[in-house]
Amino acid sequence: MRVLVNGRIYDGSASEIALKLRDLLFDPIFVPDVEAYIHRMQHVYRSIMEREMELPAYDDESRARAMFKALDAIGVMEVLEDIS
Numbered sequence: 001m002r003v004l005v006n007g008r009i010y011d012g013s014a015s016e017i018a019l020k021l022r023d024l025l026f027d028p029i030f031v032p033d034v035e036a037y038i039h040r041m042q043h044v045y046r047s048i049m050e051r052e053m054e055l056p057a058y059d060d061e062s063r064a065r066a067m068f069k070a071l072d073a074i075g076v077m078e079v080l081e082d083i084s
Helices: 014-025 034-049 062-075
Strands: 002-005 009-010 079-081
Touching: 002 034, 009 014, 009 062, 014 062, 034 062
Parallel strands: none
Antiparallel strands: 002 009, 002 079
């Protein structure tokens, strides 16, 4: 997967990218893993959009991929490449 956030490109699996972004945005003590990052981003999305970010109930990789697509849809980031 490849995403563009604030002019910077991030490559890797959706989970790997989520961890890279987590490291930039949050203290790992409070957001320790991909699951916690996704949960935090769902909360932010809900606060901004006043609706839920619907994500599959599968593994973290599937949830992170769906999260990036939802964020792309509202213009927060751009998914440049998604190889499933």
